[in-house]
Amino acid sequence: MDGPCKQLIPYIAGELTEKEEKQFKHHLDQCKTCSEEYSDMSGAWNFLQYDFKEKEVPAALKKEVMEYVLATESERPSSRPASWLDSLKKQFTPLTSGLVLAMAAVICFLGLNSPYFQEFKAALQTDQIATQTLNTWSFEGTDINQRELTGIAAVIQEDKSKKLIVQMRNMPALKGSEVYQVWLLKDGERENAGIFKPDRKGTGTLSFSLKKDIRFDQIGITVEPDDTSRQPRGKKVAGTG
Structure with a gap:
């Protein structure tokens, strides 16, 4: 997607400024391709908004899922499916479905109690996707003045490869x-398991491919002066234990 069209995902995610949003709304009225994409993608986006007790799905992670959809979808259904489950399975690739399932499993770990989650998980499993959530963790900030800092992580396995999602x-x-x-x-x-920079709202996402024989039981996050650190040089800001 080029030009104004590349603003579609940020528009759905609510990340545009008020001025940018007005400009894109005008573009959406004029662009048939974006209008069709918006109709399908906004539906899939809303499917990720489950009934949470305390926490909602972070927008950055939902955005990552939607970017996978946009990058890998090779064929769009000619008509809208009868149910949202059918729509989800047809629009998401196996890799995307695995990431969504991992995300759902992690959020369930934090207290999700929704029948929609159970239905969604069962629907993905019926596709026999070779994806497993191997482990989950929750992060806490190390500074007493940063109690609002929180996070989640999961290791997922798809076929013979493993990924860490933070x-x-x-x-x-x-x-x-x-x-x-x-x-x-x-x-x-x-x-080292990779680097990331948060957005202006303080939300950050990392996806890292793990070595086959790697073993670990805790995860830590430090703030480093640049992206060249082979060992921690900066202060630890969050950890799982």
Whole structure:
């Protein structure tokens, strides 16, 4: 997608400024392609808004899922399916479905209690997608003054590959070349698991491919002066244990 069309996902995610939103609404009225994409994608987006007791699905993670849909979808149904479950299965690729299922499992770990989640999970499993959620964690901030900092993580396996998915909220803003770096911990040893920068709302997402033989039982996040750290040089801001 080029030009104004590339604003479609940020528009659905509610990330545009008031001025940008008005401009895109005008574009949406004129562009048949975007209008059709919006009709289908906004429905899939809303399917991710389940009935939560305390926490809602972070917008950044939903945006990541939708970007996978846009990047990998090769064929759009000629007519809208009769049910939202059929629509979801037809629009999402196996990889996307695996990520969505992992996200749902992590949020369930945090207290999801919705019949829609059970129906959604069962629908994905009937497609026999070779995806498993192997482990989940919750993050807490290390600074007493940053109690609102929270996060979740999950390791998912699809076929023979494993991925670590990290989703953080209310992260302090970074300065200059600073980055947040994720570390995997086991018996005092640390291994780099990638970097991320949060958006202006403090929400950050990381997806990292794991080595086949890697072992870890805790996850830590530090703020680093740049993206070249092989060992922590900065302060730890969050951890799972």
